[in-house]
Amino acid sequence: MDSHSHLTIPNRSRSSQSPSPSHSASASATSSIHKRKLAAAASAASEDHAPPFPPSSFSADTRDGALTSNDDLESISARGADSDSDADDSDAVVDDDEDEFDNDSSMRTFTAARLETNAGASATGAGSGGGGGPSARNTKLKMENSTVKIEKSDGGKDGGPTGASAVGSTTAGGSVAGIVTKEDAVKIFTENLQTSGAYSAREESLKREEEAGRLKFLCLSNDGIDEHMIWLIGLKNIFARQLPNMPKEYIVRLVMDRSHKSVMVIRRNQVVGGITYRPYVSQKFGEIAFCAITADEQVKGYGTRLMNHLKQYARDIDGLTHFLTYADNNAVGYFIKQGFTKEIYLDKDRWQGYIKDYDGGILMECKIDPKLPYTDLSTMIRRQRQAIDEKIRELSNCHIVYTGIDFQKKEAGIPKKIIKVEEYPGFREAGWTPDQWGHSRFNAFNTSTDSATNQKHWTVFMRSLLKSMHDHVDAWPFKEPVDARDVPDYYDIIKDPMDLKTMSKRVESEQYYVTFDMFVADVKRMFANARTYNSPDTIYFKCATRLENHFESKVQSGLQSAAKIQQ
Numbered sequence: 034m035d036s037h038s039h040l041t042i043p044n045r046s047r048s049s050q051s052p053s054p055s056h057s058a059s060a061s062a063t064s065s066i067h068k069r070k071l072a073a074a075a076s077a078a079s080e081d082h083a084p085p086f087p088p089s090s091f092s093a094d095t096r097d098g099a100l101t102s103n104d105d106l107e108s109i110s111a112r113g114a115d116s117d118s119d120a121d122d123s124d125a126v127v128d129d130d131e132d133e134f135d136n137d138s139s140m141r142t143f144t145a146a147r148l149e150t151n152a153g154a155s156a157t158g159a160g161s162g163g164g165g166g167p168s169a170r171n172t173k174l175k176m177e178n179s180t181v182k183i184e185k186s187d188g189g190k191d192g193g194p195t196g197a198s199a200v201g202s203t204t205a206g207g208s209v210a211g212i213v214t215k216e217d218a219v220k221i222f223t224e225n226l227q228t229s230g231a232y233s234a235r236e237e238s239l240k241r242e243e244e245a246g247r248l249k250f251l252c253l254s255n256d257g258i259d260e261h262m263i264w265l266i267g268l269k270n271i272f273a274r275q276l277p278n279m280p281k282e283y284i285v286r287l288v289m290d291r292s293h294k295s296v297m298v299i300r301r302n303q304v305v306g307g308i309t310y311r312p313y314v315s316q317k318f319g320e321i322a323f324c325a326i327t328a329d330e331q332v333k334g335y336g337t338r339l340m341n342h343l344k345q346y347a348r349d350i351d352g353l354t355h356f357l358t359y360a361d362n363n364a365v366g367y368f369i370k371q372g373f374t375k376e377i378y379l380d381k382d383r384w385q386g387y388i389k390d391y392d393g394g395i396l397m398e399c400k401i402d403p404k405l406p407y408t409d410l411s412t413m414i415r416r417q418r419q420a421i422d423e424k425i426r427e428l429s430n431c432h433i434v435y436t437g438i439d440f441q442k443k444e445a446g447i448p449k450k451i452i453k454v455e456e457y458p459g460f461r462e463a464g465w466t467p468d469q470w471g472h473s474r475f476n477a478f479n480t481s482t483d484s485a486t487n488q489k490h491w492t493v494f495m496r497s498l499l500k501s502m503h504d505h506v507d508a509w510p511f512k513e514p515v516d517a518r519d520v521p522d523y524y525d526i527i528k529d530p531m532d533l534k535t536m537s538k539r540v541e542s543e544q545y546y547v548t549f550d551m552f553v554a555d556v557k558r559m560f561a562n563a564r565t566y567n568s569p570d571t572i573y574f575k576c577a578t579r580l581e582n583h584f585e586s587k588v589q590s591g592l593q594s595a596a597k598i599q600q
């Protein structure tokens with residue numbers, strides 16, 4: 034039952050740290066210490082030198098498997114309380130800045146050499162439960178010309194020692210049950226189709242990066258394989274930087290704990306971020322302990338793709354149905370976007386006593402869908418969009434785009450030459466007939482004898498409405514077009530400006546507003562523009578609202594009296 038201890042870790046708020054200008058400065062200030070450490074590690078000549086991973090202070094613990102016994106947690110908690118002042122951590126626990134790690138060229142060369150040697154091997158197969166024997170757990174860096182042992186594994190469960198698993202490999206070749214093939218997609222692809230929104234665009238672009246081999250998502254745990262350890266240390270460094278209120282020792286312990294797994298984003302063989310979680314296989318849920326993306330790669334979609342890979346992996350390999358996590362307050366928004374809720378629907382019996390309490394975090398839950406192709410959601414969305422578009426095309430011809438009219442815009446958009454409505458390309462094809470001329474949802478005058486008289490009634494009505502607005506006390510901001518010399522950025526923001534003077538010209542042309550709806554649309558636009566550009570507390574915003582109310586009441590009363598006259 035040791036792993037089910039229900040303890041409160043007092044100082045484990047994961048407050049995130051956003052990139053700051055001082056970031057690089059602080060990195061360079063400590064880099065010399067770091068380089069000394071790395072040089073010592075690379076030489077590995079003397080046991081007096083602490084190797085970069087895993088350092089002696091935790092290697093003993095991690096070799097012994099799970100680290101979540103009561104004793105362990107209590108000691109973590111006690112250490113956590115003074116972790117912030119624990120500047121000496123750097124010696125005991127490699128307290129590297131993530132950038133320092135990146136910046137050290139000798140380490141990079143070393144890492145690259147190793148990773149090249151093993152290219153491809155790390156992405157092969159899921160880990161087995163038996164690969165973590167002492168001989169396999171070589172936790173010291175070797176010299177560059179030394180051989181690195183890569184173990185192939187067979188997809189073990191239970192959160193035991195695991196080799197690197199290419200996350201999402203369960204959908205090898207991209208074929209997912211229930212998803213049509215590429216060829217089918219091409220067949221139903223149609224022109225003028227909006228193929229993706231922002232979410233899909235980001236997902237698709239990262240998916241392409243994966244397919245091109247520039248990006249990979251791996252699930253690893255502490256298996257002693259050198260390159261895995263390098264990545265785990267890289268991930269630990271990211272967590273330490275991005276979750277500064279988390280005791281660093283605690284981060285190391287969980288990342289290196291063999292009952293935890295880490296799904297990592299690796300780009301050009303460097304860790305960009307990851308999620309460390311503990312699968313409780315018997316309970317079919319996982320607890321996300323840490324989640325972070327390196328500072329300069331945040332909000333680029335990595336966090337979402339990482340979570341999608343995690344869900345797919347946890348469902349298909351670990352057999353999990355839910356995730357629970359204590360989310361930092363400022364990360365709640367991210368988790369909500371990943372499908373987490375603050376309501377916990379999972380039966381308490383399944384999780385209570387298993388997960389650790391965190392102060393300052395909000396417990397959130399995510400149900401893993403049993404079928405969704407999480408790593409290929411963008412394809413699913415695209416195909417759904419295509420199917421809907423196809424259906425709409427069957428039922429309507431609104432997708433047909435006709436050539437536009439050469440409007441010959443003059444001042445105020447009044448056309449120079451009159452074009453008959455029936456000559457507008459597409460009007461007749463859309464089902465319009467000449468008897469619909471002047472048709473409007475405002476039908477107060479529509480019963481008049483002929484359309485010319487009818488139109489005259491409307492012109493008089495529009496003129497009176499304009500005058501009424503013009504005379505109103507709140508009309509002053511709307512009488513003339515906005516002068517760009519007074520408001521330089523106005524036309525950057527407002528692309529379709531409108532004002533009372535312009536509308537007056539359009540009314541007086543007696544040609545522009547062929548329906549009353551067009552007039553109302555211009556009035557509405559004028560007020561909408563004012564509310565778009567100005568904030569609610571401004572006089573302009575308030576004038577817009579008051580004048581609009583005035584306009585609406587005038588329209589109502591005008592239409593009612595017109596209707597009475599008709600009767």
Ligand SMILES: CC(=O)SCCNC(=O)CCNC(=O)[C@H](O)C(C)(C)COP(=O)(O)OP(=O)(O)OC[C@H]1O[C@@H](n2cnc3c(N)ncnc32)[C@H](O)[C@@H]1OP(=O)(O)O
Binds near residue numbers: 232325333359
């Ligand atoms: C259990 C825990 O570890 S809690 C602590 C979580 N970690 C942190 O707070 C560390 C600092 N933050 C990070 O490392 C990252 O910002 C993460 C992991 C929170 C998110 O990763 P990213 O790569 O930035 O996420 P991604 O780019 O996929 O963004 C997904 C969406 O979430 C939004 N988002 C990202 N971070 C946050 C946030 N902190 N709050 C609200 N929304 C967020 C994005 O704007 C984006 O929205 P959109 O789809 O509408 O455009």
